[in-house]
Every structure is written in C-alpha cells, then in structure tokens.
Amino acid sequence: xxxxxxxxxxxxxxxxxxxxxxxxxxxxxxxxxxxxxxxxxxxxxxxxxxxxxxxxxxxxxxxxxxxxxxxxxxxxxxxxxxxxxxxxxxxxxxxxxxxxxxxxxxxxxxxxxxxxxxxxxxxxxxxxxxxxxxxxxxxxxxxxxxxxxxxxxxxxxxxxxxxxxxxxx
Amino acid sequence: xxxxxxxxxxxxxxxxxxxxxxxxxxxxxxxxxxxxxxxxxxxxxxxxxxxxxxxxxxxxxxxxxxxxxxxxxxxxxxxxxxxxxxxxxxxxxxxxxxxxxxxxxxxxxxxxxxxxxxxxxxxxxxxxxxxxxxxxxxxxxxxxxxxxxxxxxxxxxxxxxxxxxxxxxxxxxxxxxxxxxxxxxxxxxxxxxxxxxxxxxxxxxxxxxxxxxxxxxxxxxxxxxxxxxxxxxxxxxxxxxxxxxxxxxxxxxxxxxxxxxxxxxxxxxxxxxxxxxxxxxxxxxxxxxxxxxxxxxxxxxxxxxxxxxxxxxxxxxxxxxxxxxxxxxxxxxxxxxxxxxxxxxxxxxxxxxxxxxxxxxxxxxxxxxxxxxxxxxxxxxxxxxxxxxxxxxxxxxxxxxxxxxxxxxxxxxxxxxxxxxxxxxxxxxxxxxxxxxxxxxxxxxxxxxxxxxxxxxxxxxxxxxxxxxxxxxxxxxxxxxxxxxxxxxxxxxxxxxxxxxxxxxxxxxxxxxxxxxxxxxxxxxxxxxxxxxxxxxxxxxxxxxxxxxxxxxxxxxxxxxxxxxxxxxxxxxxxxxxxxxxxxxxxxxxxxxxxxxxxxxxxxxxxxxxxxxxxxxxxxxxxxxxxxxxxxxxxxxxxxxxxxxxxxxxxxxxxxxxxxxxxxxxxxxxxxxxxxxxxxxxxxxxxxxxxxxxxxxxxxxxxxxxxxxxxxxxxxxxxxxxxxxxxxxxxxxx
Numbered sequence: 001x002x003x004x005x006x007x008x009x010x011x012x013x014x015x016x017x018x019x020x021x022x023x024x025x026x027x028x029x030x031x032x033x034x035x036x037x038x039x040x041x042x043x044x045x046x047x048x049x050x051x052x053x054x055x056x057x058x059x060x061x062x063x064x065x066x067x068x069x070x071x072x073x074x075x076x077x078x079x080x081x082x083x084x085x086x087x088x089x090x091x092x093x094x095x096x097x098x099x100x101x102x103x104x105x106x107x108x109x110x111x112x113x114x115x116x117x118x119x120x121x122x123x124x125x126x127x128x129x130x131x132x133x134x135x136x137x138x139x140x141x142x143x144x145x146x147x148x149x150x151x152x153x154x155x156x157x158x159x160x161x162x163x164x165x166x167x168x169x
Numbered sequence: 170x171x172x173x174x175x176x177x178x179x180x181x182x183x184x185x186x187x188x189x190x191x192x193x194x195x196x197x198x199x200x201x202x203x204x205x206x207x208x209x210x211x212x213x214x215x216x217x218x219x220x221x222x223x224x225x226x227x228x229x230x231x232x233x234x235x236x237x238x239x240x241x242x243x244x245x246x247x248x249x250x251x252x253x254x255x256x257x258x259x260x261x262x263x264x265x266x267x268x269x270x271x272x273x274x275x276x277x278x279x280x281x282x283x284x285x286x287x288x289x290x291x292x293x294x295x296x297x298x299x300x301x302x303x304x305x306x307x308x309x310x311x312x313x314x315x316x317x318x319x320x321x322x323x324x325x326x327x328x329x330x331x332x333x334x335x336x337x338x339x340x341x342x343x344x345x346x347x348x349x350x351x352x353x354x355x356x357x358x359x360x361x362x363x364x365x366x367x368x369x370x371x372x373x374x375x376x377x378x379x380x381x382x383x384x385x386x387x388x389x390x391x392x393x394x395x396x397x398x399x400x401x402x403x404x405x406x407x408x409x410x411x412x413x414x415x416x417x418x419x420x421x422x423x424x425x426x427x428x429x430x431x432x433x434x435x436x437x438x439x440x441x442x443x444x445x446x447x448x449x450x451x452x453x454x455x456x457x458x459x460x461x462x463x464x465x466x467x468x469x470x471x472x473x474x475x476x477x478x479x480x481x482x483x484x485x486x487x488x489x490x491x492x493x494x495x496x497x498x499x500x501x502x503x504x505x506x507x508x509x510x511x512x513x514x515x516x517x518x519x520x521x522x523x524x525x526x527x528x529x530x531x532x533x534x535x536x537x538x539x540x541x542x543x544x545x546x547x548x549x550x551x552x553x554x555x556x557x558x559x560x561x562x563x564x565x566x567x568x569x570x571x572x573x574x575x576x577x578x579x580x581x582x583x584x585x586x587x588x589x590x591x592x593x594x595x596x597x598x599x600x601x602x603x604x605x606x607x608x609x610x611x612x613x614x615x616x617x618x619x620x621x622x623x624x625x626x627x628x629x630x631x632x633x634x635x636x637x638x639x640x641x642x643x644x645x646x647x648x649x650x651x652x653x654x655x656x657x658x659x660x661x662x663x664x665x666x667x668x669x670x671x672x673x674x675x676x677x678x679x680x681x682x683x684x685x686x687x688x689x690x691x692x693x694x695x696x697x698x699x700x701x702x703x704x705x706x707x708x709x710x711x712x713x714x715x716x717x718x719x720x721x722x723x724x725x726x727x728x729x730x731x732x733x734x735x736x737x738x739x740x741x742x743x744x745x746x747x748x749x750x751x752x753x754x755x756x757x758x759x760x761x762x763x764x765x766x767x768x769x770x771x772x773x774x775x776x777x778x779x780x781x782x783x784x785x786x787x788x789x790x791x792x793x794x795x796x797x798x799x800x801x802x803x804x805x806x807x808x809x810x811x812x813x814x815x816x817x818x819x820x821x822x823x824x825x826x827x828x829x830x831x832x833x834x835x836x837x838x839x840x841x842x843x844x845x846x847x848x849x850x851x852x853x854x855x856x857x858x859x860x861x862x863x864x865x866x867x868x869x870x871x872x873x874x875x876x877x878x879x880x881x882x883x884x885x886x887x888x889x890x891x892x893x894x895x896x897x898x899x900x901x902x903x
Contacts, residue, residue, distance in 0.1 A: 061459065062456060064456035091447050094460040097449070118435075122420045135447065138440075143390055143437055143438070144437060146431075147306035147322070147353075148309075148350075154357075155389075157438065
C-alpha cells in the first residue's frame with residue numbers, strides 16, 4: 001500500500017516537473033548530497049534518524065542565508081499523491097520561508113505522511129488545525145507566471161523543486 | 170447627445186480596443202479557455218465538484234451573519250483583529266490607521282480584486298505610503314498606470330513585446346529586455362527588494378475559513394506567501410462573501426479554482442494561513458541574526474472584511490448568486506465578445522467579464538454595470554464554464570431589465586407604438602424595443618412581403634432604421650416569406666408514412682422559421698413524417714427569447730405564458746414538442762423556470778426536444794435512416810445555447826450515422842447572437858468575432874455550410890459568399 005502511494009506521488013510529481021528520490025532513512029545523507037547545490041540553508045527536519053546535522057546544509061536560517069542560498073531544505077509534512085503536492089506547515093524554525101526563498105527547494109517527506117487526494121489531506125489538516133498547527137502551504141511544482149506573455153518558471157518562489165521520500169518512515 | 174452619436178462613439182471605442190488590445194486578449198483568453206476544457210475533461214467528477222461547491226456557497230451566504238461572528242472569534246483567539254468595513258471609505262480609513270500605527274513607509278501587496286474595488290492604493294498613497302504590487306501582472310499595470318482588464322490576468326491585454334517596450338522606457342536597463350524570461354527575472358528582483366524593505370504586507374483572500382480564522386490564497390508566483398510572512402504586520406482584505414465554514418469545505422474549491430482560472434489541475438500554491446502565523450518574521454536589517462520569533466507576540470494581523478453593498482446583494486433575489494463567484498475569470502475566457510475586446514470594454518469600474526454586471530451593480534451601482542452590460546449577448550457559454558454554476562446570463566438579463574426601467578420615459582416612444590405590444594416601461598431604448606418585439610415585426614413583414622422586403626432594402630429606409638433604431642445598414646436584413654410555414658402546412662396533405670410510427674409531435678414554429686427561414690420548417694415536417702411521426706404545427710408565438718435578450722423580462726413572461734398555453738393541450742394529447750431554433754429550446758429548458766410557475770416550466774422542458782435530438786431518438790428507436798439523405802461533406806457550426814444544453818452532440822451523431830463527413834467549428838459563438846450583430850454600435854465587434862469562425866472554415870470551400878441557429882445562419886451569410894443550411898434541410902427527404 002505505502003509503496004503504491006509513493007509510486008503515484010512520484011509519478012504525479014514528475015508530471016509537475018518535480019524530480020524525486022526515494023531512499024531509506026540510512027541513505028538520506030548521500031541522497032541529499034546528490035541534489036543540494038551550495039550554499040544551502042535548512043530548517044530542522046524532525047524526522048527520526050534523518051538530520052541535516054552532518055550535511056553541507058546550514059541550520060538555522062538567517063535572512064542573509066535566505067537571500068544567498070541556492071538550495072533550501074525543509075521537512076514536507078504531507079503529500080498529495082494525485083497531484084504531487086507538498087504540504088508544508090508553518091513553524092517557528094522557519095520551514096515556510098526556507099521552502100520559499102531559495103532558487104531550489106528540496107522537500108523531505110516521510111512515505112507514511114502521503115495522502116491520496118485533496119479530500120483526505122483536508123481531513124488530516126482539519127485535525128492538525130485543531131491541534132494548533134493551523135497554517136500550511138499546498139505547493140505543487142515550481143513557482144510560475146504567465147504575466148509576461150508566456151509561462152516562465154521561477155518567480156517569487158523556487159524555480160526547481162526536488163523531493164526526497166523517506167520510504168521507511 | 171443624439172442616439173446615433175452615442176452609438177457611433179461606442180462603436181469607435183470598441184473598435185479602438187479590439188484593434189489595440191484584442192490580439193493579446195484573444196491569445197491569452199483562448200489559451201486558458203482551452204486549458205480549462207482539457208483540465209475538466211481529465212476530471213471524472215467535475216460536475217459533482219461544481220454542484221458541491223455551489224451548495225457550499227449557497228449555504229455560506231445563507232448563514233453569513235453567523236459566519237462573520239465565528240470568524241471574529243476565531244481570528245481574535247488566534248491573536249489577530251477583525252474589522253468589518255461598511256464601505257470602501259470605512260475600509261480605507263481602518264487600513265490607513267493600521268499602516269500609520271506601524272509607522273510604515275511602504276506596503277507590499279499581492280493581487281486582490283477586492284483591494285482594487287476599494288481603491289486602497291490611492292488611499293495609502295495620499296498618506297505618503299509607498300504601495301508596491303508584487304503580482305507581476307499587477308506590477309506591469311502599476312508601471313503602465315492602467316486598470317486590470319481581467320479578474321485573473323490583469324495584464325492580459327498586453328503582449329510580451331508591449332511589456333518589454335514599457336519596461337525599457339520606464340527602467341532604462343543596460344541591456345534592453347526582450348523575452349518573457351528577461352522581464353520576469355527583472356520584475357522578480359525589483360519586486361523582491363520591495364518585499365524585503367516593506368513594513369506591512371497586504372493580501373486578499375480567495376476563501377476565509379470561519380472556524381479556524383484561516384485565509385486561503387491561491388497563487389502561482391509565490392508573491393502572496395512572501396507578502397504574508399515576510400513583514401511583521403499582515404493585513405488581509407476580503408469581501409464578506411469569501412467566508413466558508415471550515416477547511417473541510419475547501420476540497421472542491423481547491424480542485425476547481427485552478428482548472429477554471431488557468432487550466433491547471435491545481436494551483437501552484439494554495440496557502441492556508443491562520444495568522445498571526447508561527448513563521449519567524451524576516452528582518453533583513455539584521456541579516457545575520459538567526460530567524461526567530463513569530464506568532465502573536467511578534468506578529469500583527471488584521472482581517473478587513475468588506476461589505477460595500479454585499480449585504481444588500483444577499484437580500485436581492487437576482488444579485489445574490491453573484492456572491493457565489495470565486496473570481497476565476499472563466500466567464501470572461503469563455504465569452505466570444507470578451508475574447509475579442511477584453512475587460513477594458515467588457516468591464517466596469519473594477520470587475521470584468523460576464524459576472525462583472527452582478528459585481529458592479531452590487532458594489533458600484535447600476536450605472537457602472539450599464540456601461541458594458543449589453544456586451545453580454547446571452548449566448549450562455551459561461552454557464553457551463555462557471556465552477557459554481559452561476560446563471561451569469563440571467564444576472565445580465567435581470568440587471569438589463571432594471572437599467573431599462575431606470576431610463577428616461579420621454580424618449581422616442583411614438584416611433585415604435587403599434588409595433589410593440591410589450592409590457593415594458595416608457596423610455597425603454599427604442600432599439601431594444603424593436604428587437605424585443607421581433608415576432609410582431611416578422612408577422613407584419615411576412616404579411617406584406619415582398620413589398621416589406623423591397624422597402625426595407627431601400628437606401629432611405631436603411632438610413633432611417635440606422636438613425637432611429639440603430640440597425641446597422643451594413644448588415645443584410647432577413648427577407649420575409651409571404652407564405653409562412655403554417656400556411657404551407659395547412660394547405661398540404663401529410664406524407665403517407667406520417668402515422669406509421671408510434672410518436673406524434675407538434676413543431677414549435679419560431680418567428681424565424683415561420684416567416685423567414687421557412688425551408689427549415691418544411692424540412693422538419695417532411696423528415697418527421699418520413700420517419701413515421703404524426704406532425705402538427707403550433708401557432709407562431711414568440712418564445713420570449715427576443716425580449717429576454719433586450720432585458721424585457723415582463724414581455725418575455727407574457728410570451729412564455731402564451732407559448733405554454735398554446736403547447737400544453739398538445740402535450741396533454743401526447744404530442745412531443747419539437748423545436749427547430751436552439752435559442753428557443755434554451756428558453757424552454759433554462760429561462761422558463763424563471764418566467765412560469767415551476768410545474769408548467771418543468772412540463773414544457775420535459776416534453777421538448779431539439780429537432781436533431783428528436784431525429785436521433787427516432788433513429789435509435791428503430792426508425793429507418795435509409796429514408797433520409799446522407800453522405801456529403803459538411804462544415805458544421807453548432808449554436809452557442811445548443812452547446813450549453815449539450816444537445817449539439819445529437820446533430821453530430823445523426824450526421825455521422827448518415828455517413829456525412831463533418832468538420833466542426835470550435836468557436837464559442839458566431840458573434841451574431843440574435844440582434845447583437847444588427848446593432849450599429851456592435852456591428853463591427855460582431856464581424857470581428859465572426860472572423861474567427863470564418864478563419865476556421867475558410868479552407869473548407871468544398872463543404873456545405875451547416876448551422877443550427879437562425880442568427881448563425883445570418884452571420885455565415887455575411888462571412889461567406891455561399892448559403893448555409895440547417896442540419897434538418899441536409900437530411901430531409903427531397
């Protein structure tokens with residue numbers, strides 16, 4: 001079951017131009033190294049056995065890092081398999097701005113946090129809202145605009161998005 | 170000022186806009202309109218989503234006072250403030266105070282039509298506060314000092330080249346900008362700096378969840394996220410109609426809004442923020458301090474809920490539906506007139522497109538709606554496009570009716586007396602009165618044909634018609650037949666096969682079929698009889714379509730009642746009602762519900778069929794297709810209202826069964842739209858819209874032109890040298 005939804009999530013992300021890597025927690029650091037371009041900034045991931053501590057990613061974020069970093073690495077708290085959507089919750093550690101300011105966003109998501117569709121994510125968010133975690137961004141792919149006459153990727157938000165799915169969490 | 174001058178000026182203004190802005194608007198609206206069709210086609214449950222979204226909005230508007238109380242409590246519990254503003258001035262006063270209390274020198278904004286509605290930028294700028302738009306489309310307009318031309322794509326009227334020219338002149342870059350990528354990168358960096366320096370971030374809200382105090386922002390660029398979380402103070406401006414109960418009601422809107430607005434499956438960013446958010450404030454003045462703080466101790470949040478006429482709209486049976494609008498712009502993208510002329514013509518002070526009539530009438534007053542309301546021809550293509558199923562043409566009709574009733578009662582009445590047995594007030598625009606009474610005109614024209622036709626074609630007559638009624642002299646007038654369909658039918662014997670089958674039908678002869686396009690009526694009779702149907706022809710009474718299109722609702726009601734009176738005995742006797750003109754079937758199925766008691770409207774709608782729909786049913790039930798004519802190459806333009814009803818497929822199915830090779834148009838409307846193309850102020854726009862249809866068929870010189878609607882037939886006649894026929898004339902036994 002988990003394998004199926006992970007597969008669907010990856011294929012929807014591919015359709016939204018989001019590359020993804022599927023690894024077990026033990027292989028996280030190596031997978032991260034593959035996709036992070038320095039300088040990189042991050043917010044704590046809060047996933048058991050998965051940490052940015054011994055990586056090239058600088059934590060905690062500062063305004064200058066937000067401005068200068070090529071890559072921002074954050075936890076992604078949920079996913080929507082149907083559309084390849086990240087659910088990024090706001091927190092005091094700065095997950096929201098780190099996922100927003102740098103040119104590349106690398107989102108780390110536990111396979112067990114994936115949801116099938118918008119309906120099931122809304123049901124989960126309803127519980128989260130009640131628990132006080134009441135702000136979240138549903139982000140699908142890179143930021144884009146058509147306002148200059150044709151579609152251009154990379155506007156105020158990231159130009160490139162990459163997902164690392166932790167398959168054993 | 171004379172009527173003629175006014176019409177000429179309006180024509181000139183419209184011409185100027187389709188010449189200067191039409192090309193960019195056409196490209197942008199068509200691109201998105203096609204994207205919407207594709208995105209909806211990929212979604213199995215699109216109709217269910219639309220119905221659910223509609224129900225949620227109906228319920229939310231019904232319970233609005235309760236939801237306003239709830240949002241006040243939830244936002245305050247979160248540590249923010251709610252201000253309920255009566256009108257624009259009240260809202261601006263409050264927002265200006267918030268900005269002053271923060272000693273703010275600059276405000277960054279994400280895109281918000283509601284903030285345009287209240288002109289908050291001007292209010293802040295008058296207080297020496299710098300206001301910076303961060304949505305790139307709005308940024309372009311701020312540089313150009315222009316108003317939005319579309320709800321979603323405010324700069325849809327500008328091409329890449331025009332924006333490059335504007336930016337090169339305004340910013341004088343070392344290397345001139347050329348591509349959309351150049352422009353986007355520059356604008357992003359420029360606007361990004363404003364965001365870093367700003368003291369207050371202002372956003373709109375696409376939805377507001379009452380239970381949790383959450384605002385939902387739908388964007389692709391990410392600017393709203395930055396405006397909301399970067400400065401420590403966040404002001405969100407939203408109309409009270411944006412309230413829905415909770416996040417549990419959000420899914421259908423999350424699914425629908427980007428499909429309708431941009432042809433995307435889902436928007437890039439759906440931001441659900443319950444401010445003051447926990448994210449740390451980003452202080453770019455202390456760039457090396459780790460981010461910290463956030464939440465109500467460090468952040469300030471003001472939700473400014475705007476009434477500005479909405480409570481009155483909620484009480485208004487005709488305008489209430491407008492409040493269900495989620496501002497996706499699909500009604501504009503699916504509108505042939507809008508596609509060619511854009512929101513600077515098809516829009517009021519703030520809002521643009523089909524739904525703008527409701528918004529403008531509600532928030533700025535009827536005069537603002539009156540400026541552009543006639544550009545809605547009632548073609549109804551927006552009805553299926555609207556994600557919350559708002560009957561946008563009806564809102565346009567109802568407001569048009571009110572505008573008519575507000576007109577000066579002294580004008581021109583003597584000219585149309587006798588021709589106009591209508592129920593409308595004195596002072597109604599004489600052009601509207603003429604077209605609204607088309608059925609009477611056609612009866613008189615036919616009774617005096619061919620003299621009436623000769624007279625009508627004479628130069629002096631056309632000059633008078635143009636001057637007095639605004640009937641454009643460049644448009645060929647329909648020629649009335651002396652022998653009406655009913656006369657012909659009364660003087661003939663039925664075909665021998667006529668009662669071979671088990672169906673009997675009564676043909677509803679609209680004024681066009683009875684007096685002008687009599688051949689399609691004869692073809693319908695012959696076809697049905699050949700297929701074994703016992704046929705009768707009903708009296709020719711105007712359906713109400715013509716007066717409805719002029720906003721003459723009471724006249725339409727009288728017409729509808731007479732038609733129902735005349736058809737009900739036949740229905741009672743077991744006859745099916747067969748309709749040749751799609752716009753009249755649309756009246757029976759869509760508008761009669763608003764004109765007649767529900768049971769009468771339902772009865773008529775249930776027993777009425779479009780002619781080709783009926784033929785399809787007969788063939789499916791065993792009638793012999795071999796008696797019909799088949800096997801030719803045709804170019805088919807179905808009718809806008811026929812497509813909205815979904816009955817165009819039957820014509821295509823029948824033609825395919827009979828081995829026709831069919832090329833179909835995919836324009837939303839031919840541009841003629843009943844009387845619209847005859848009106849001197851709209852003639853050129855009508856031809857401009859028609860030109861898109863002409864381009865689709867211009868290579869099809871060997872094909873017979875086929876059109877279902879009378880006015881489509883008239884339009885094809887002016888676009889192509891050869892005649893067109895109704896599908897029933899094509900298949901009818903010779």
